[in-house]
Every structure is written in structure tokens, then in C-alpha cells.
Amino acid sequence: MAVSITQSLIDGILMGGVYALAALGVSLIFGVMKITNFAHGALITVGMFISYLIFSTMGISPYVSLPVTVLLMFLLGYGIQRVTINPIINAPSHNQLLLTQGLSIVLENMLLVIFTANYKSMSLPGFDKAIKLGMISINKPKLIAFTLVVIASFAVYILLQKTDIGHAISATSVQREGAVLMGIKVDRINAIAFGIGVACAGVAGALLAPIQYISPTVGEGFQLKCFVIAVFGGLGNIWGAVVAGLIIGIVESLASLLLGGSWSEMVIYLIFILVLLFKPTGLFGKKTR
């Protein structure tokens, strides 16, 4: 029992890291634009398929092609924001939510048209054997994913904290009108922030691709997890999202060990409701809203 608990703790932490990166995108987008991105799950799937396509046509591993995925996903996000989100940036939230839901329908079904509904998987040579540490085995793609997630999170952190664009993004998320008065081109900043958020989803997708099967609807399962983590960590708070991602990863893994796979989702949704009710500002949020 102790072994299986340790095993699921490790798996939980490794997967939690990937969730955290995806959720970081949701958090950033909400922080800057106050939009809950219901297309995030579908965008994770797009990231998966980009790396799958590169792998299956050119045989390049998703870890090598990661920079290409990041660039493509950033451009996709930038474009989506400019064309569809920007016109409704001040619309009522039900319009915004339904629009991102519409985007999700479009993206998912485009993948369905192009790649059909057949399940695909990626077997990387040399990565299928797990690392054995006594009784515990560590899945290599998960370990690599976790390492890259840590690097990517730091990259996003440095981007937001140390660069001019990052400062402009932070300023816009604190007060849009003020940012405009300071000469920040808010429309452009919004698009860049959306692009970064989508790139986070893309990286998460690329890293998930070798771990699990790939199909156009697989992102739906991650969507709500991203929301849970983003809210739990405090919308707009990057380190909050990382910590919350690890917690949710561990909870999910332990719950599926102790309660069985399908009930573990229930535990996550219950946590979600409790967080929304009692601490909607998240783990490190202020008490008052």
C-alpha cells in the first residue's frame, strides 16, 4: 500500500506539473482580459496534434519540435484574439463565454475533419521503458514533461516580470484604463497575452502527446481541470497556478487509487465548488474580493 501510494504521489506530481502549465494559460488570459477561455481544452488538443503531425511526418520527437509548437500556438492565439476576442472584449460575459465555446467547437471539429476520430498514439523509441527506483517506476515522458514544465513556467515568469512586454501585461491586468493612459497599446498587449496563454496550452499538449492517446475530443477532459487549478491558484496568479496544479495532480492520482478512476473526477469538482464558494480568490488571494 505504501508503495502504491508513493507511486501515485509521484505520478500525481508529474502530471500535476503539466496541468499547471495549461492552467497557467487560463489564469493569464483571465487575469488580463477577464475572459474564461472555454477553448483552452481544444487548444491543448491542437498542441498535441501539431507535435503528432511533426512526429508522424518527419519523425521529429515532440521535445525537439517544442519551439516550433510554441511559435505556432502563439501565432494561433494572437490571431484568434485579434479576430474574435478583441471585438467582444467589453461584451457581457455570457457572450464572451459562448464565443470561446464556439471556438472550441470549431477547433475540435476541424481536427476531426483533418485527422478523423480514430485514436492515435505516439511511441517514442527509447522512452517506453520506465525508470525503476526499487519498487517504484517513473514514466520517462512524464519525467521529461515535468522538467520542461518547470523550465517553461520559469520562462513565463521571467517574461512577465523582467521584460517590458511583461510589465505592460501586468499593468493591463491591474487596470486597463490606467494602462491606456500610460501609452500602452492595450489591444496589442491583450493579443500577446492571449498568445502566451495559448502557447502554454500548446506546450502542455505537446508534452501530453507521448503520455496518452490522442483524439480530437481528448482536450475536454483537461478543460475543467484547468479551470479548477486556475481558480484554486487564484486567477491571474502564476505561482498559485503551479502550486494548485501540483495539489490537484496529487489529489486526482490519490483519489483514483483509493476511490477508482471515475469517482476521482467527482473529488476534483467538489474541490472546485468548495474553492469557488469559500476562497474564490484562490490559495494566495486576498480575503476580500
Added chain:
Amino acid sequence: MEKALTTSLIRRTSRSGKSAMSLPQIILMVAAIIFFAVSPYLFSNYRLNLIINILRIAYLAQCWNLMSGYCGQFSFGHAAFFGIGAYASSLLYTEFGISPWAGIFVGMALAGLIGAVIGVLSFVYNLKGDYFALVTLAFAEIFCVVAKNTEFLKAAQGISITFKKDWTVMQFSSKAGYVHMALIMVIAITAFLMLLQKTRMGKYFIAIRENEDAARALGINTFKYKMIALVLSAMLTSVAGTFYAQYYLHIDPDIVFVSGVSVDAIIPCILGGVGTVFGPIIGACIIQPISEFTNVYLAGLPGMNMVTYGLILVVAIIVLPHGVLGLADSVGKKIKSKKEEVKSVRKVREV
């Protein structure tokens, strides 16, 4: 300050609260009712299926409209109430032989109860906007997981109802019965919304939607009225679930508890006009034929129908942020102001 708020509230409420209908509107409404009522004698069964779906979605959208359009409490989890209605009446019928005509009320009571629980929790902790929407979504997902994993609820395979062609168990021998039942549901809820607009409660709903803090400052018990809107909406939504189960004769968690149902409830409102009496009906008349059309004509390429549907949705939200009725309203105002401009120019010339 308070006076300004009061006048602004009155102005805003009176905008949406105007309820005297013009003659063309009344004629159009009567014509639409007659059209739907006689449609079973005009069209093939295939077309009638579309008409039933239009009415079904219109009813569902009106339920959402009551709570989210009028009272401004944005729900993304109406699938929960829809599913509860579908499961309650179907289980009572298949397991205990109780007619869905009775089961419908059990479904309403259960959905109302769950609605009340969601409402008390969310409104006591003062959840608003996207946060409230996410809570309703999480509840719907929980019901989905519960239904999938409970043997008593027939788990993932769902409930199938045998067709008996007996109106006493809400199964009609021809499509006409379903058309008329759905039409009565739509007329009833629309009449209810029209009446609601005239009552004090309806005005309170709109005041809460426009500015909840101001409404509370003016002495409106916002908690009470938000609860009323949510519980009423939940109860009425469960009826749509029962109707769905009796029409399609099969339900499972992936049909009734998924966010697709919640989206179905929202789309017609946004297309037609949120918080208007006829918007959701107009929206349903637009979106259902489009969805049917793309399903039929793009059947050769799986997924293409939904791509088209999604694109139309995205474009519609960008181009028509206030729905068809909002567009009609602004066009009407422009014409009016043009006319007045011409009049005033003439007056100036006469002088």
C-alpha cells in the same frame, strides 16, 4: 447619488419593461402560433422533427432567459436541471410504472430542490458572473459523474423507454402530439415571461441584473429574488428534460448532463436577444434549421457540420452582440431619428 441611481434604474427597467405590444407584433405572434399549431397537417414527419426541435430548444432557452436573461444570474449548468427532469420521470416510469405526467412534477420538485441548494450556496457567498457560471458548470459535471457511476441510475448505458403510443404515458401516436405539447410549453413560458415583465417581481429581476448593489441599496431583497429566479428556472428546465426523454425514448449521462445541453439553452437567447420575451424563440428558429441543414448537407465529411455551426455562432456573437432583436431595435431607432431629423430640418426651413 441615490436619486441618480433610482432614476437610472427606473429608466433602465422601463426600457425592457415596456410591455404594450404593437398591432404588427400581435399579428405576427398569432400567425406564428397558428403556423406551429397546424404544421402537423402540412409537413412530412421529417420536417416535423425539425419543428419539434425548434420548439424544444425555444422552451429550454426561455428557461435560461428567465434566470440569466432577466435576473442576470449567468448559468452554464442548465444541463443539471434538464438531466434531473429526464432521469426522474424516466426512472419512475421504467422502474415503477408511474406515468411521466406524474413524474414530470417529481422532476420539477427535485430540480427545484437542487436549484435551491446551488442558489443558497452561491448567493450566500455572493458569487457573481463567471464564478457563478463555473459553479453551475461544476454541479452539472458532478451529476454527470454520479449518473455514470450509479447502478440504480443505469450507469453509462442510460435508460431506454419502450414506445407504447399511449398518451397517458406521454407518448403520442403521431408527431402532432409532440408538436402541440411543445407548442403549449413554449406559449406557457412566454406568456409567463410577458406577465412577469409587468409585475413588481419582474422589475426587481431586471434591477438586480442591471446593478445588484444599487438594487440592494434601494431595499430590494436581492437574495430572495435571485433564489426565486433560479428555482423557477430549474423547475421549468426539468420539464424540457422529461419531454426530451419521452420524445427520443433514450437518455444517458452523455446526452442529458453534458455542457452541450447548457450551450443549447444559451445560444438561442444570445442570437435572438438576451432578456427579451421573443428573442429566444427567434434565436431557436434561426439556429435549429442551420444545425439541421449543416447536419444533412455536410454529412459526408464528419465534423464539417460542427465547424460550420461553430463558425456561424462565433460570427453571430461578434456581429450581433445584442441579438437579432437588438439589431432590429437599433435600426428602428436610427430610422426614427432620421425621420425626426427630417422633420426638424423642415421646421427650420418653414421658419
